[in-house]
Amino acid sequence: MNAPVIFQREGRAIEGEASASEALIRFENVRKTYTTHHGGSVAALEDVNLAIKQGSILGVIGRSGAGKSTLIRLVNGLEKPDSGQIIVDSIDISRLAEKDLRKVRRSIGMIFQHFNLLSSRTVFGNIALPLEIGGLRKSEIQDRVEHLLTLVGLTDKRNHYPAELSGGQKQRVGIARALATRPKVLLCDEATSALDPETTASILQLLASINRDLGVTILLITHEMAVIRAIAHEIAVLDAGRIVEQGDAYDLFTRPQHPTTLRFLQSETGHQLPAYLAERLRPQAFAGALAVLRVGFRGAFAHDGILSHLTRKLNCDVNILGGAIDAVADRPFGTLIIGLPAGEALANQARHFLSERGHDAEFLGYVA
Numbered sequence: 001m002n003a004p005v006i007f008q009r010e011g012r013a014i015e016g017e018a019s020a021s022e023a024l025i026r027f028e029n030v031r032k033t034y035t036t037h038h039g040g041s042v043a044a045l046e047d048v049n050l051a052i053k054q055g056s057i058l059g060v061i062g063r064s065g066a067g068k069s070t071l072i073r074l075v076n077g078l079e080k081p082d083s084g085q086i087i088v089d090s091i092d093i094s095r096l097a098e099k100d101l102r103k104v105r106r107s108i109g110m111i112f113q114h115f116n117l118l119s120s121r122t123v124f125g126n127i128a129l130p131l132e133i134g135g136l137r138k139s140e141i142q143d144r145v146e147h148l149l150t151l152v153g154l155t156d157k158r159n160h161y162p163a164e165l166s167g168g169q170k171q172r173v174g175i176a177r178a179l180a181t182r183p184k185v186l187l188c189d190e191a192t193s194a195l196d197p198e199t200t201a202s203i204l205q206l207l208a209s210i211n212r213d214l215g216v217t218i219l220l221i222t223h224e225m226a227v228i229r230a231i232a233h234e235i236a237v238l239d240a241g242r243i244v245e246q247g248d249a250y251d252l253f254t255r256p257q258h259p260t261t262l263r264f265l266q267s268e269t270g271h272q273l274p275a276y277l278a279e280r281l282r283p284q285a286f287a288g289a290l291a292v293l294r295v296g297f298r299g300a301f302a303h304d305g306i307l308s309h310l311t312r313k314l315n316c317d318v319n320i321l322g323g324a325i326d327a328v329a330d331r332p333f334g335t336l337i338i339g340l341p342a343g344e345a346l347a348n349q350a351r352h353f354l355s356e357r358g359h360d361a362e363f364l365g366y367v368a
């Protein structure tokens with residue numbers, strides 16, 4: 001079998017590069033298998049190496065069954081690895097006895113797709129629960145819960161029961177409860193997957209502000225690229241139990257390497273050819289054909305007039321056939337599909353011109 005290809009990116013790569021003092025969470029050569037009811041075994045994670053910097057937001061994306069839940073459950077010791085280490089805040093979680101794990105879990109908060117609130121307790125009661133278990137004085141519990149209610153914008157719902165709340169409000173309660181013990185890490189297990197896009201955006205904004213203002217390190221797993229794009233500083237792509245690509249979020253979005261990453265990105269960034277174009281694309285030139293290029297722009301491209309430069313340089317019209325402009329972590333990037341009334345030689349000249357200026361350009365074929 002071929003060795004797995006891990007696309008480790010230049011610049012702020014996360015594996016190995018975050019020094020031991022910077023990394024709050026580290027996976028070292030982690031392998032996890034499950035034994036099935038029939039006595040077989042399923043490899044959920046293989047050879048996972050990952051470092052999550054203190055104060056950062058790492059998004060792990062993968063399809064169903066890729067191993068995301070297993071990865072997150074290893075961080076708070078709900079699962080034990082077969083081999084390898086999971087170091088959280090300098091402690092090897094995988095070696096701890098249950099009694100010591102309970103202590104460590106107080107520094108690790110977690111939120112869930114289906115919120116996991118106690119239906120018999122009010123909003124206040126749900127948020128107070130971990131503090132009651134921790135044996136805090138009543139007055140301190142009161143103060144902390146009040147503060148958390150303000151933080152998540154639910155002061156007017158303190159006496160409501162979960163059944164009386166919307167999905168977004170329930171997740172706000174979940175977030176407040178997870179933060180009650182003042183954790184260093186917040187684990188988010190598909191935390192917005194049950195919410196509509198608008199509510200998702202508001203929950204992600206809340207998570208971003210918790211990271212920024214409280215310095216809480218966030219590990220978020222999801223199957224949705226839009227979630228990752230909204231808040232992740234760094235991304236790891238998980239495929240069949242292995243991390244196939246990881247690195248800085250902007251680099252990964254604008255220069256994806258692995259086919260799995262590309263598939264996740266296709267609908268996100270205008271990378272995919274519009275259907276009407278894809279159907280008509282031909283590999284060979286023909287009379288009246290346009291040579292089609294896909295151009296990836298990074299940075300403040302909107303202002304630099306690159307396409308008019310290209311028109312002047314090649315002395316031909318540049319047709320915009322498709323594409324999208326977007327941003328990751330407030331840095332703009334975009335993909336444009338352009339058509340040039342030219343043969344492959346001129347298309348290659350255009351490619352050269354664009355790549356000299358730091359833009360990725362790929363020749364795709366010809367359309368009428």
Ligand SMILES: Nc1ncnc2c1ncn2[C@@H]1O[C@H](COP(=O)(O)OP(=O)(O)OP(=O)(O)O)[C@@H](O)[C@H]1O
Pocket residue numbers: 034035036042043044062063064065066067068069070071223
């Ligand atoms: N308790 C278990 N017993 C046996 N196999 C398991 C168990 N939990 C997970 N698996 C298997 O391990 C693999 C990884 O599962 P995991 O739940 O971590 O993936 P996931 O990416 O979170 O998937 P999803 O998005 O569907 O939740 C899958 O093949 C799954 O069937």
